[in-house]
Amino acid sequence: MPNAPALTEATYYILLSLYKPRHGYGIMQQTEEMSRGRVRLAAGTLYGALNALCDKGWIVLKSMGDDTRRKEYVLTEKGKEVLVREVERLKELVQNGEAVLREEM
Amino acid sequence: MESKTVSKWFWVWDFEKEEAWLNEMAANGWALDSVGFCKYRFVRCAPGEYTVRTEMHPFDESYIRFMEETGAEYVGRMMAWIYFRKKTDNGVFDLYSDIDSRISHLERIGRVLTAVGGANLLIGVINSAGVRTGLGWINLLCATFLMYSLGRIHGKKEALEKERELHE
Structure with missing residues (x-):
């Protein structure tokens, strides 16, 4: 997939947060921390996105330890691939942006 | 308390x-x-x-x-x-933090209005045409009103979709 569509900011940060398994609230905290408070995922948005990502097979919900009620989301191999490709795409955006702006100055 | x-x-x-x-x-x-x-x-x-x-x-x-x-x-x-x-x-409490999820919320409202509005329309037509209970107009009035609501919700959705053309 050389021309995979861009991820939304929410999707990108959710996948990034799940490089380590986390539960829903943990994803919200990690995202806020990584973006230094800029990106705040609202719970309803996050819930919808997590369900969509599970359907796509980019993440899975797994029971952690002995407590079966305590479930965490885990990034799959497929999800990792998507993330790697997105970082490449973002690099291109930033490089092009910087190159054009440098010429300006 | x-x-x-x-x-x-x-x-x-x-x-x-x-x-x-x-x-x-x-x-x-x-x-x-x-x-x-x-x-x-x-x-x-x-x-x-x-x-x-x-x-x-x-x-x-x-x-x-x-x-x-x-x-x-x-x-x-x-x-x-x-x-x-x-x-x-x-902390800050919001249910939705991007345009996509706000649009899907409006779509959810739209689907419910369509279902309830459609049911009222159907019952209204049946009651007006066949059974003649004389009450069919109530359902038709409800259906009209629900369709108006659907229009209002649709307008909100269109405004968001326009915004989404530029950012998420």
């Missing part, structure tokens, strides 16, 4: 106004405690202690548990609408 019940009516397209009013009540020291048909019960709280949010959401136990894990309290449900509140000390 000191409490009071207020009767108030909001049109379906005014759900943001309803939410704003509930937050105004919270700012004045009245936290939403339960909901009924056009009825809201409030209990005394410190002014601004809570943020209140409402959305249309199908019944989903795991969603409510998910919200509770993030520090929100489930207040109640009235028809397809659910109400949450969260202490303002526990």
